[in-house]
């Protein structure tokens with residue numbers, strides 16, 4: 001049995017009357033990639049802050065890498081790495097100087113062989129003497145992860161590691177995170193509001209909304225819980241939602257851009273009815289979708305991750321980019 005990398009029991013954080021994290025319980029075995037998936041303001045960053053000792057718990061307890069975050073914060077800090085959403089690199093320093101600075105900040109005595117190995121691992125060896133301001137976004141991300149790994153942490157925390165990245169860089173980063181997890185055996189806890197990212201990257205996911213875990217499991221376990229499929233249809237002439245909603249087997253009709261998305265129990269049963277209801281020459285596109293983590297989120301919360309303020313823009317932008325990249 002693997003040891004637990006992170007254990008939390010009744011983890012709670014209140015800011016005045018607002019409960020940002022509300023009795024969260026988790027047990028993450030060593031060596032996993034664990035994702036916290038949720039909309040803006042759900043409490044993701046606060047959970048990371050609680051587990052890394054950046055903010056005090058209001059209630060509950062947690063251990064990270066075997067140490068109590070409240071009673072042994074220094075022990076915890078020595079065993080964790082942190083990749084923030086914000087830029088942490090010094091642009092006027094070279095890659096090597098950034099590693100040197102990190103080693104100084106953490107008072108690491110023997111850091112050079114490790115730094116060299118990390119630069120090689122991330123394919124940055126040839127650029128080690130170049131200033132970071134000459135680096136691409138992908139190279140910066142690699143260096144940030146190298147910094148986080150320099151002191152051989154058991155657990156690394158990544159808060160929205162791919163936010164705002166273009167699809168290619170994002171995919172590159174997914175591979176990198178998986179690679180680092182396997183190669184260095186480091187447990188990864190990451191946060192994201194990208195459904196596709198959580199699905200592609202994480203061994204286990206907890207879906208979080210308003211400070212609470214609303215569902216947890218592997219991506220396929222979570223998706224297996226939703227007994228719904230979606231038919232997306234785009235027509236050349238407008239079709240009234242009410243007509244679609246009246247078809248037997250359709251439980252909900254939503255607009256998704258120029259198309260309608262029908263929530264159905266079985267696409268196989270509803271498709272013939274749909275095709276009978278709409279003249280064939282008016283159908284531009286028809287598409288059947290199996291449950292996604294978005295459907296899981298909707299099922300348990302009644303709203304969509306992307307509907308929440310702030311995140312919506314990023315989410316749509318991401319999907320538009322992915323669509324473009326696929327075309």
Ligand SMILES: Nc1ncnc2c1ncn2[C@@H]1O[C@H](COP(=O)(O)OP(=O)(O)OP(=O)(O)O)[C@@H](O)[C@H]1O
Pocket residue numbers: 015018019020038039040041042043044045046047193
């Ligand atoms: N220092 C603080 N003081 C008061 N309220 C805070 C503080 N930090 C966070 N909050 C509130 O706690 C809630 C959770 O915030 P948190 O940053 O953890 O969300 P998040 O899931 O990381 O969101 P995002 O996706 O936008 O990063 C929000 O309502 C936020 O406004």
Ligand SMILES: [Mg+2]
Pocket residue numbers: 044045046159
């Ligand atoms: Mg956050």
